[in-house]
Amino acid sequence: MFTALVIFTIPWQYGPAARLVPVPATAAYLDPMASIQENPGEPNPLRALTLDRLRCRTSMKWRTYPEDVLPVWVAEMDVPLAAPVVRAVTAAMELGDTGYPAGTAYAEALAAFAAKRWGWDGLDPARTAIVPDVMLGVVEMLRLVTGPGDPVVVNSPVYPPFYQFVGHLDRRVVEAPLGVGGRIDLDVLEATFRGLGGVRAGYLLCSPHNPTGTVHTAAELAAVTALAERYGVRVVADEIHAPLTAPGVGFVPYLSVPGADRGLALMSASKAWNLAGLKAALALAGPGAAADLARLPEEVSHGPSHVGVIAHTAALTDGTAWLDALLAGLDENRHLLAGLLDRHLPGIRYQPGEATYLAWLDCRALGLGEDPAEFFLERGRVAVNSGIPFGTGGAGHVRFNLAASPEVITEAVRRMAAALG
Numbered sequence: 001m002f003t004a005l006v007i008f009t010i011p012w013q014y015g016p017a018a019r020l021v022p023v024p025a026t027a028a029y030l031d032p033m034a035s036i037q038e039n040p041g042e043p044n045p046l047r048a049l050t051l052d053r054l055r056c057r058t059s060m061k062w063r064t065y066p067e068d069v070l071p072v073w074v075a076e077m078d079v080p081l082a083a084p085v086v087r088a089v090t091a092a093m094e095l096g097d098t099g100y101p102a103g104t105a106y107a108e109a110l111a112a113f114a115a116k117r118w119g120w121d122g123l124d125p126a127r128t129a130i131v132p133d134v135m136l137g138v139v140e141m142l143r144l145v146t147g148p149g150d151p152v153v154v155n156s157p158v159y160p161p162f163y164q165f166v167g168h169l170d171r172r173v174v175e176a177p178l179g180v181g182g183r184i185d186l187d188v189l190e191a192t193f194r195g196l197g198g199v200r201a202g203y204l205l206c207s208p209h210n211p212t213g214t215v216h217t218a219a220e221l222a223a224v225t226a227l228a229e230r231y232g233v234r235v236v237a238d239e240i241h242a243p244l245t246a247p248g249v250g251f252v253p254y255l256s257v258p259g260a261d262r263g264l265a266l267m268s269a270s271k272a273w274n275l276a277g278l279k280a281a282l283a284l285a286g287p288g289a290a291a292d293l294a295r296l297p298e299e300v301s302h303g304p305s306h307v308g309v310i311a312h313t314a315a316l317t318d319g320t321a322w323l324d325a326l327l328a329g330l331d332e333n334r335h336l337l338a339g340l341l342d343r344h345l346p347g348i349r350y351q352p353g354e355a356t357y358l359a360w361l362d363c364r365a366l367g368l369g370e371d372p373a374e375f376f377l378e379r380g381r382v383a384v385n386s387g388i389p390f391g392t393g394g395a396g397h398v399r400f401n402l403a404a405s406p407e408v409i410t411e412a413v414r415r416m417a418a419a420l421g
Contacts, residue, residue, distance in 0.1 A: 042321050044329035045079040047405055054078050059277065065383050072412050073383045077274040077357065077403035079326065084318035085273060085311050092310050101130055101306040107282055109316040110267060117243065117320075120256045127285040129296050132303030134240045134281045135161050137266040139169050140300055141283060142202050144292045145234040145264070146171055152202040153192055153233065155184055156391035157360075159210040162238075163391060166204065174201075177392050182212035182351070182360070186223050193231035203228055205237040207254060208245070211360040211390060211399045213353015215245060218252045225259040234289075237265040240281075243272035243323060245355040246331050261288035269312040271356075272326075273319055274403075280308035330357050333402040337409055344417040357403035360387075364396035366420065373398045380419030382412050 055062055061076040092098065107125035114120045131137035142152060148170045154162050156175040166173050176192040179185030193201075205224065208215045216224075228235050237254035245251050254265050268281035281304070285293035315323075334352040337359055341348050349362035361384075363372040373386035376398065387397030402409065 042325040044332075045082075045322065045326055046077070046329040046333065046403065048080050049078055049405075051405075051408065065377075069377065069381045069383050070408065070412050070415065071383045072401045072404060072408065073385045073399070075271060075358065075401065075403075076276065077326075078405060078408065079274055079403065081275075082273055082315060082319040082322035084314045084322075085275070088310050088314035089278075089307060092307055097306070097310070099306055100302065101280070101304050101309045104128070106130065106280065106309050106313045106316075109313045110269075110282055113243075113316045113320075114253060118251055118253055118256070120253050122256055123253075123284060127287070127290050127293060129283045129293055130301050130304045130309065131266070131281050131283050132300070133270065133276075133279050134238055134266045134268050135165050136303065137281050137283045138162075138204065138236060138238055139165050140296060141236045141264045141266065142166070142169060142171060142204070144295055145236070145289075146200055146202045150200050150202065151196055152204050153189070153196075154204050154391070155189075155206065155209065157211060157387060157394040157397070158206050158390060159238075160389035160391075162204055162206070163389070171202070175392050178209075178212065178214075182209065182214045184216060184220055184224065186220070186227070189224065190227050190231075193227055193233055196231065196233070198232065201231075201233045203233045203235045205235055205254060207237050207239050208241045208251065208353075208355035210241060210356055211358050211385075211387075211397075213356045213358060213360065215249050215251060215354040218257065221252055221254055221257045222259065225257050225263070229259060229262075235260070235263045237263060239265050239267050240271050241356045242267060243269075244327070244330070244357060246334070246353070247327065249354045251355070255284055255286045261286040264289050264292065269315040269319075272323055273312075273315040275308065275311050275315065278305055278308035278311045280304040280312045330402060333357075333404070333406065333409055334359070336406055337400070337402060337413070340410060340413040344413055345420070357401065359400040359402050361398050361400055362396065363398060368396075370395040372396065376416050376419060380415040382415045382419075 059076055061071050061074050104125045107128040111123040111125055114123045150171055151174045152166045152171045153174045153176050156177050163173050176189045242251050254260055255263050263286045265284040266281055270276050338350055338352055341350050347365040368375045371386050371388055373384050376382045376384055385399035387394035
């Protein structure tokens with residue numbers, strides 16, 4: 001037996017004055033588990049929580065700015081947890097199962113998920129290692145295949161911690177900017193690799209790409225692999241957003257690509273199931289990188305949370321119906337945002353991404369300078385991510401978090417448009 005925290009939620013709709021107003025509760029919402037119960041017909045979890053309930057959270061998204069600011073920035077989702085995760089963590093709490101992580105259950109769950117979801121049966125739990133989270137795992141993988149002062153290539157604009165963590169590791173970031181449509185420019189990538197002069201180097205691949213939401217194709221990844229092998233560059237792929245693809249878009253794991261044997265990759269359930277506070281990720285090695293992974297210091301495995309491992313394992317094993325409901329909701333939100341921008345902020349260019357729950361908005365035509373995020377925060381009381389920390393190509397852009405209710409997204413765009421007068 002186990003007990004669970006019960007949260008009653010009331011859905012919200014827009015009133016005529018563009019305020020969030022309560023709607024009478026329906027039977028589905030009176031059932032405290034209706035919005036997260038695991039079944040084939042699960043409702044959209046992005047519609048399950050009220051704004052007032054979300055403001056009770058104490059995480060970064062909800063505590064960084066004053067209450068009059070609408071937060072659509074950092075990568076946290078406005079969802080209740082999937083019921084299987086709640087059950088698994090609650091059972092662990094009641095059992096006092098809060099020690100150190102052990103075993104390969106997480107890796108086995110990810111292997112089964114990858115086989116079913118992506119048709120990839122090459123994830124061997126014997127070539128995995130538990131790491132605290134994806135970015136700390138990236139650091140450890142780069143430490144295995146590069147040395148102090150060595151270059152690490154990234155495709156800008158890209159997730160800002162790539163710059164921060166690589167710099168703190170005493171490696172040198174070298175940009176190979178994305179090309180047309182936010183895709184990898186293979187000519188630029190080759191020129192960048194060639195310009196390294198044959199020194200030991202890494203390539204930190206963001207797949208799917210954050211912030212553009214681009215999903216690299218099998219052909220693109222095969223070309224990347226060929227270039228990396230030609231120029232002796234070791235690839236480390238951050239695949240944390242892999243489960244978050246739009247309908248009809250297939251994710252290709254980097255290590256599934258022929259010739260990627262010497263590659264390393266990092267995966268986690270944290271982004272897709274909103275588990276960032278439950279630290280646990282997996283480092284994966286291709287057959288040609290197994291010896292590298294074997295050199296990972298044993299103490300790295302002490303960093304992940306055992307409870308995190310339990311949560312991530314439950315998500316991958318039993319949380320796929322919840323994930324599918326989330327993916328459908330995110331796709332609705334992509335189209336919603338595109339329509340809202342077209343009507344109210346036509347100066348913003350937005351191409352809905354193929355993955356992630358992040359939207360990359362080109363605001364340069366609005367004449368707001370290099371950092372429109374600052375304008376929208378000060379004048380509109382909307383928090384979005386500034387594009388500047390994403391590197392070359394980021395100025396004049398903002399990143400908008402789509403993992404919110406349609407009402408919150410609508411209100412955010414209303415405020416942004418009103419700020420422009």
